Amino acid sequence: MHPAPSVIIFSSLSGAGFGLLFFLGLGMPAPSGWVAFVFYVIAYALAVGGLLSAFFHLANPKNAVKSYSQWRTSWLSREAWAAVAALVVMGLYAFGQVFLGTTWTALGWLGAALSIGTVFTTSMIYAQLKTIPRWNQLPATPLMFLSCSLAGGALLSGNVTLAVVLLLVAGGVTLWHWSAGDTRFAEAGSTLNTATGLKGKMGLWEKPHTGENYLTREMVYQVARKHAVKLRVIAIALMSLLPALLILVLPTHIGAVLAVISHIAGILTQRWLFFAEAEHVVGLYYGAHLGKAAA
Amino acid sequence: MTALPKSTDKKLGLVIDLDTCVGCHACVTACKGWNTQNYGAPLSDMDPYGKPEGTFLNRIHAFQSQPETGLAQTTHFPKSCLHCDDAPCVTVCPTGASYKRAEDGIVLVNEDACMGCGLCAWACPYGAREIDQAQGVMKKCTLCVDRIYNENLPEVDRQPACVRTCPAGARHFGDLADPTSDVSILVAERGGMDLMPEQGTAPVNKYLPPRPKDQIQAPVMGGDEDILAPYLAPVAEEPKGLLAWVDRALEKL
Secondary structure, rough: OOOOOOHHHHHHHHHHHHHHHHHHHHOOOOOHHHHHHHHHHHHHHHHHHHHHHHOOOOOHHHHHHHOOOOOOHHHHHHHHHHHHHHHHHHHHHHHHHHHHHHHHHHHHHHHHHHHHHHHHHHHHHHHHOOOOOOOOOOOOHHHHHHHHHHHHHHHHHHHHHHHHHHHHHHHHHHHHHHHHHHHHHHHHHHOOOHHHHHEEEEEEEOOOOOOOOOEEEEEEEEOOOOHHHHHHHHHHHHHHHHHHHHHHOOOHHHHHHHHHHHHHHHHHHHHHHHOOOOOOHHHHHHOOOOOOOOO | OOOOOOOOOOOOOEEEOOOOOOOOOOOHHHHHHHHOOOOOOOOEEEEOOOOOOOOEEEEEEEEEEEOEEEEEEEEEEEEOOOOOOOOHHHHHHOOEEEEEEEOOOOOOOOOOOOOOOOHHHHOOOOOEEEEEOOOOOOOOOOHHHHHOOOOOOHHHHHHHHHHHHHHOOOOOEEEEOOOOOOOHHHHHHHHHHHOHHOOOOOOOOOOOOOOOOOOOOOOOOOOOOOOHHHHHHHHHHHOHHHHHHHHHHHOOO
């Protein structure tokens, strides 16, 4: 799949932002006044910034408001509802803490549930797609998104001990998602034989056209997978190991800032791989997964 | 609403004969022509005099296959929307732009509601949906819904443009829910098949497999035969009569 910067930025930043809102909603911490204001500015900048980035991914954004209509069947529509509900509820909760100095606990819990629920709906947009076997992993794909969001949230909210544990858990879940994902295409069982119904050893004799098309650019992305192993090492080191180490040995604001930067850089790398390594079955019609001898 | 209908009264679709298709791309051209000049946003071409690419609702691939025994074959393979009974592209749509019609099973896009997120194209295993790069809306085969019910056209033209134009008779249009229809009989007789059945999409369109190749007069080959030898044997024989005398006389000179 084509790793479009807009969707990579969206899922990375929004994940961290909603993770922070989750911990703020639970009252971990429960700040007030200016401290609360700064916390919520960071959380909303990440969450809303990510959503805006996704908005610019649309080819026809004037109809975006209609995406609230199909929540009965569509995970993308559910994500739109969950995001707005989480931002509204947490906005009210933030108003209480910033301007009134009071913490409405029940409202916070509702906001926390909606925040982490938003991350879950995002993960299900990918996990539901049978056409992309690496993404179609239950429960590994939702767990990867949720664990990364919680790790980022714990880190941003200053829950140091919890952050160390969750960063390592997120790293572990990511490794699981990768190793299980490497065999998913073969397990799903789609081959050029099932795609065409033709028998025997097959090859692509002629593509439908000499140039590219929307499908080959969007879904038959082939570039730079050769660096996948190196990028996996970099992603785990930056998103999980380095930030955990930093907040343990440098328990200051500088250590925390460095840990956050490292974590987000690592998550961006992980999400790039999430797209670049994912193979869509339509690639079979364009010669993907064929031995060189056959083609 | 992007919920799929529980069942559809008809299942209008195509039956494509892989034995007959000659790969001429006439259906591609007819499809592009009709669907650019009629319903919905035109099918654009981007950079047509540079590195051309464009939106098509129907594309022809070609594959070679080498069976366990026998000779290799090439198969031309037209591919467009299969109007699946369990269409994953419909249920993922957040805006309600994608829908499957309860009356005839045709899967359509309401372009006035499409926001161009592309999720339906991701959900389709067959690559049947493409975002038009000029208009930013999702395009797909409409089964020429603006031809098949169009009473302004002569009756003979009330079928999809690809079917009407196919010079080889490789494309057939009809109701696959009716077991007595021509297309259903064709599917039953020729062993019509689904593409990627493991994806669970229950496609309406069926493909007829290539017939086995003719084996008449084909000798069993061991691999060491020199098939040209009979044609390369010397044809000149000893001359006789006048030519023999000329030959001898010329030899003595």
